Amino acid sequence: DTGVSQNPRHKITKRGQNVTFRCDPISEHNRLYWYRQTLGQGPEFLTYFQNEAQLEKSRLLSDRFSAERPKGSFSTLEIQRTEQGDSAMYLCAEETGKSSGANVLTFGAGSRLTVL
Amino acid sequence: DQQVKQNSPSLSVQEGRISILNCDYTNSMFDYFLWYKKYPAEGPTFLISISSIKDKNEDGRFTVFLNKSAKHLSLHIVPSQPGDSAVYFCAASEGHETSYDKVIFGPGTSLSVIP
Numbered sequence: 001d002t003g004v005s006q007n008p009r010h011k012i013t014k015r016g017q018n019v020t021f022r023c024d025p026i027s028e029h030n031r032l033y034w035y036r037q038t039l040g041q042g043p044e045f046l047t048y049f050q051n052e053a054q055l056e057k058s059r060l061l062s063d064r065f066s067a068e069r070p071k072g073s074f075s076t077l078e079i080q081r082t083e084q085g086d087s088a089m090y091l092c093a094e095e096t097g098k099s100s101g102a103n104v105l106t107f108g109a110g111s112r113l114t115v116l
Numbered sequence: 117d118q119q120v121k122q123n124s125p126s127l128s129v130q131e132g133r134i135s136i137l138n139c140d141y142t143n144s145m146f147d148y149f150l151w152y153k154k155y156p157a158e159g160p161t162f163l164i165s166i167s168s169i170k171d172k173n174e175d176g177r178f179t180v181f182l183n184k185s186a187k188h189l190s191l192h193i194v195p196s197q198p199g200d201s202a203v204y205f206c207a208a209s210e211g212h213e214t215s216y217d218k219v220i221f222g223p224g225t226s227l228s229v230i231p
Contacts, residue, residue, distance in 0.1 A: 004159070040125070040223060040224075041223050041224075042120070042205045042221030042223050042224050043221045044221070045218050045219070045220070048218075099162065099164075100148065100166055100167045101147075101148060102165040102167070102209060103209065103219075104150070104165070107152075107160050107161070109157065109158050109159050
């Protein structure tokens with residue numbers, strides 16, 4: 001499988017627990033993004049990495065959220081002290097090319113979080 | 117405040133007919149517009165895009181039209197096929213070359229193509 005890989009695909013946890021999601025991109029050199037998608041909404045930008053540097057964070061990313069991309073390779077998104085409102089699909093995406101001048105994102109299948 | 121709007125949550129079309137999905141935006145700084153398609157249990161996949169200097173882009177059965185003065189774009193699928201049944205997201209970006217390109221997505225339209 002040469003696409004963007006995300007693990008785990010589904011995580012069910014109790015409120016207050018910590019969870020970590022992992023994203024393995026196609027290339028170590030492309031910009032990497034995290035998005036969140038809730039029911040009936042489109043993906044919402046959370047954060048992005050250029051190599052190992054985290055260069056932008058959305059206000060949606062509270063201090064309970066932390067993301068890393070060690071050595072510019074895979075990335076992790078950790079949520080501490082989960083709340084029911086954190087239940088969502090967490091999508092990792094990678095810039096993989098251009099079309100009509102626009103940067104094209106290739107998404108992973110996502111990691112679905114359910115907080116009980 | 118939603119910068120990219122898709123006012124039709126769902127659409128049903130007969131196989132072989134035309135599907136028209138609409139999208140409106142509010143940010144006049146958007147330079148690029150994209151459509152992504154999403155099947156259940158998969159991530160969104162890129163479908164087609166258009167630059168703000170164009171008013172039409174065509175790729176096989178898919179055509180995107182842009183009306184910049186109305187801040188409106190539409191995706192036409194002709195002829196529609198059952199395999200086109202999916203959620204379609206309209207997306208837009210300001211197209212920064214040297215920094216990241218934050219893509220703003222609409223809420224999506226669920227298309228059902230009836231055989």
